[in-house]
């Protein structure tokens with residue numbers, strides 16, 4: 001268990017809650033997940049292409065560009081032989097023009113330094129142009145089918161609401177408690193469907209301002225629903241609010257997560 005300091009209790013997820021949470025996310029994804037062209041990819045290269053194209057751009061805009069991209073350059077060797085002008089002609093109309101350069105440079109490094117195969121470690125993936133910590137982890141999980149915790153804005157919002165975890169005003173990427181929570185909740189198996197399910201829930205159900213709790217598979221276990229208006233647990237800047245809502249919140253006889261220091265001080269003794 002990770003400790004964060006005398007005043008900062010660790011995140012400690014109840015095992016029964018963890019199993020229920022994982023099962024509900026996975027079952028919902030298999031029944032109701034979105035049909036997106038990069039789903040079920042088995043090529044780490046194509047997953048990396050999808051992650052770079054998805055940066056700063058909505059999935060609906062990326063989908064037709066991604067399909068044309070992998071039809072023209074299905075392998076990293078094909079992309080390495082393409083011209084930068086041809087790549088940018090396809091990707092630049094979506095904006096964020098640096099992407100074409102990243103994709104070409106990624107292909108060059110993979111071909112020249114990794115024998116034409118995407119590297120198989122998180123550390124090496126993070127060294128590739130265009131792959132930050134999240135995108136590298138996505139290639140690791142979705143392309144290489146390895147276990148790691150993914151954390152983007154949508155996933156962070158679902159997790160923090162579901163367990164009622166306040167992020168104490170910091171941006172989620174820098175919040176160690178939130179990263180610890182994400183790592184504890186990743187299942188040993190089925191982590192591909194689990195992460196795709198979390199992303200779809202965040203994108204289509206657990207919306208920032210108006211979560212659709214009535215159609216959410218987590219509604220019976222969600223702490224935000226029990227604690228008050230779920231939107232109060234998250235605002236659009238990615239900062240969790242209303243720490244006091246976690247006071248005394250319980251799953252059965254155990255707290256789902258340790259309360260915040262603020263909440264702990266307010267809890268009655270015993």
Ligand code: SF4
Pocket residue numbers: 158161162205206207211212213214216217218219220222223224225230
């Ligand atoms: S029940 Fe509502 S607040 Fe909780 S995870 Fe689902 S949509 Fe989000």
